[in-house]
Amino acid sequence: MTNIGIYICHCGTNIAGMIDVEELARKAAKLKDVSVVKDYRYLCSDPGQDLIKEDIRSMDLDRVVVAACSPRMHESTYRKVLSEAGINPFLLEIANIREQASWVHSEKEKTTEKAFDLVRIAVAKVKKDEPLESLPADVIQRVLVIGAGIAGIQTSLDIANIGYEVVLVEKEQSIGGRMSQLGKTFPTLDCSACILTPRMVEVSTNPKIRLHTYSEVEEISGFIGNFHAKIRKKSRGLNPDLCTGCGECTARCPTKVPGEYDEGMGKRKAIYTLFPQAVPNVPVIDRANCVYITKGKCGICKKVCPAGAIDYELGDEIVEEEVGAVVVASGFDPFDPTSKEELGYGRYKNVITGLQLERLLHTAGPTKGEVIRPSDGAVPKRIAFVQCVGSRDEHANKYCSRVCCMHAIKNALLIKEHHPDAEIFIYYIDIRAFGKGYEEFYKRTQEHGIKFMRGRVAEIFEENNGNVVVRADDTLLGMVMENEVDMAVLSVGMVPRSDSAKIQKLLGIATGSDGFFMEAHAKLRPVETLVDGVFLAGTAQGPKDIPDTVAQAKGAASSALGVISHKVLELSPLISEVDERLCRGCGDCKDICEYGAIELITLDSRNAARINPALCKGCGACTVACCNGSIKLRNFTDTATFAMLEAVLGGEA
């Protein structure tokens, strides 16, 4: 005999404003097998929860229906209530009368009727629910961090310092990421290397961190607590264990090509490290440009290497790692402004990007910190910064890249401090100086005589002397002005990394319309993804400055720790199960499963499907695909569904 209690929440006026809760309670009380119906102002409050518990105990209720908000909000709250009152937590149904009724309709009477339908359905279903137990799963207490920029570094250090192992994978030959390309950082002007390199050294010396540089994750399988990763360690063309980092090979290499790390502003050799403080301080042979590899000539590096480390034939290596959680910290790419043809990037030599200027300003950069313009090497005395290039733009990226205002302001100030007679103009739509100390920094820059021009640059053209002319509406004066400058700097925004689609596929995580990885909830779950055990840190999730990146990295670390600090995890039992006696092993369920949770096993010399409980999300797709009904989704059986239909189509509940 079932003995059901129904609890209707007012949610203040959220529900009670559009639903006649008393009328609903009156109707619900007449449903079969219902022993008690109560309504309450806020059921999720402590007294609300206590109300249900007391009834369960005093009236011997064995099933509960809560008519309230979406189960996404409080299902777990009420399951706990049932548990604490001594009945199985899966004998609960939520009738969502807020999101699916009161919030979306405007006629009280009809809304109340609909709410009653929802309650009837829930009652019909709860009668068919079976008690279920959570499934335990062992946890591998290590974390995989993808990307070793400042986000990945911070996440790794936080986890390692608590005492857990980290596998840190970096695609480039050194850790450090975009931050290592920067000279000084806003708003405090501390040098990026000075604050970053100690962290890099910490990573390389921390015994809890296994670092794989010049490596890429190629495959990830498994589930929360139990991931298995295949990592390709690309060949550096030398044996890193033998290399002492003396630099002789780089010094003697005769081949020079434009350096990617310098954003094309300087040249590098065909065997090279990214920067002096690279971690590890081991070079890489660029196979596309090495003359020995392409033409079989040269071989100088091999001859001069005192350690005998060079090995041109050395192949890639595959390593495999087991982890319990994954943090994606793969970073961003700068927007390529070539597509904004009216700005002339790529056509006019003296139109460069903000990151290119950054390399010029860097004391370890190609010009040792001297800003010179590309066309003739002259020191530019009039410079225009062009804001919002590729950001806040319906034709490129709709979002604000958040760092470009401060970045331009910072670099303008640095140039001005170096060359007080320089004339600097920043063309902007809005100045966004929202971070701590940013507005003050902006003001300081103004006081140095930098001219802020309120108007988005319409176009740039070139004069015969290599100067470029910036054309824009000075919107504050209402005058269209042209400004001949020695150099224009395009403040390009951040875009998702070119290989982010690969990572997305690897992990099955989602991306937003902007192409960045999507968090599980914009406000309340900012570092989680919709894949359990996979977390996000830094600009892989969206444009961020360094403080926000580090804050999020620390958040990701603590979330990952939240998973791997347990030895055992409890998995939801609301999953599919196969009746292996009936299963014909056709594999349709395996094909339709989005989560790779089904495999075909051999059973008495025939095939049958088997479900991995840790991977199954309980979506039910397989139950529909199954040709002979041998898969059912626990507590979502056909019998339950028909009972629900009967209830709402007017049959007895």
Added chain:
Amino acid sequence: MPANITRINELNSSFFKDFIEIGKKIFSEDMLHSVESCVQCGCCTGSCPSSRRTAFRTRKLFREMLLGFRDSVLEGDDLWLCTTCYTCYERCPRGVKTTDIIRVLRNMAVSQGHMAEAHRMTASYVLRTGHGVPVSEEVQKLREELGLSSLPPTTHSYPEALRAVQEILKLTGFDRIVGFDWKTMELRGRK
């Protein structure tokens, strides 16, 4: 109230609504509403070849329009200094459908009687001949020299086709808008 203060309350709050009503007969509402997302960045005006030599400011026009400065937008000359080159339309970072919006505003101006004499003249050529730029005797000779028919195979050669064009323009009310007198085949009240 001092002379240099404008009470926003006294501006024409229905201007934008009227604009939508008129514009949506031809264009999608989304396209018309795009102007509401203008952030006054001036990319339109900086791109505008007209603004480099006239007082026309697309940015300002849209601002005035959104705030309800009906008279200054519809009665002024500026509205008519756009050559419809679409440069601003292409570049607007907010995707404002600038040129189309200007055309709707011009339709509003014309319907309120703000149509330049020169434009009435141009319109009258079409009503009279089917061509905005009709053929001349000199060109007819030239056509013959080039081995072409002296009159092109257009409304110039087919009177019934011309009547069809005129019929359409009567049905759409274009003749009334322009002030065209079918009896004299001239513009009414021409100064």
Added chain:
Amino acid sequence: MKEYASFLGCIIPNRYPGIEASSTRILGHFDVELVQINGASCCPAPGVFSSFHLDSWLAIAARNIALGEMTGKDIITMCNGCYGSLTEASFLLKGNKELKEKINGILSKVGCEFKGTSKIKHVIEVFSEDIGVKKIQEAMNTSLEGVRACTHYGCHFLKPAEMKKHGSSERPRLLDEIVEASGARSVDYKDKTMCCGFGGGVRARNLDVTLDFTREKLNNIISARGDCIVDQCASCHLEFDRGQVEIKKIFGQEFRVPVLYFTQLIGLGLGMGQHELGLDFHSIPAKPLLDKLNGGRR
């Protein structure tokens, strides 16, 4: 053999019939035949007429398309204005069922109907797609080497780019490729894609403003040492050719930059004479350009 219905518009038949005559002949040379659309009218001019009354503009444009559709062929235009009007009208009518019904209600009174069955193309697309740059190159029998041509695309061919779909409106290539196929050299100049000043009814209402546009473009072309302007729009063509006379009158500045419709340039490469190309009917003589060519042939 490809066939198109030729929509003439106003300026080509009534001001620059040389473009009509030469284009027809040159297309014939490349096995493209034109059939007439009898009884067509003004397109009507997209920036001007639509500014007065969008409904009237659309109805007349729809009639013109309907007449073209009756030939059963795709429609080509030689003027960006016509191309703009017909393309945009077709775009609007195809995208809005109610609007199409309303306009067809009007057209039914004069016995025609917009169906949307004919494609609307600019003649330059016929050259670039049907004929192709390579074939043009091969057909050239007269060297245009040394000719510094400044191309002018005109606005309504390229923009709005989302509707016209000819690629970049900032750095277009189509016309330049054809110019280079003819053997001339396409020379870059400042504000190359800037409007000639003709459109939007500005020419009729504020001739001085229009001419100031034209003058700026001409000055930029002179600075780039251009020998001629090569355009693809009858309106721009009129603006540059007649405009130079008007500029002299109003601003006192004299230019002598020959203006060629791109088929006229191809015609020169095919060895056609300036008379049959209609060049000697232009306000600005093509003589300096022809002299340069003859000098080059020495």
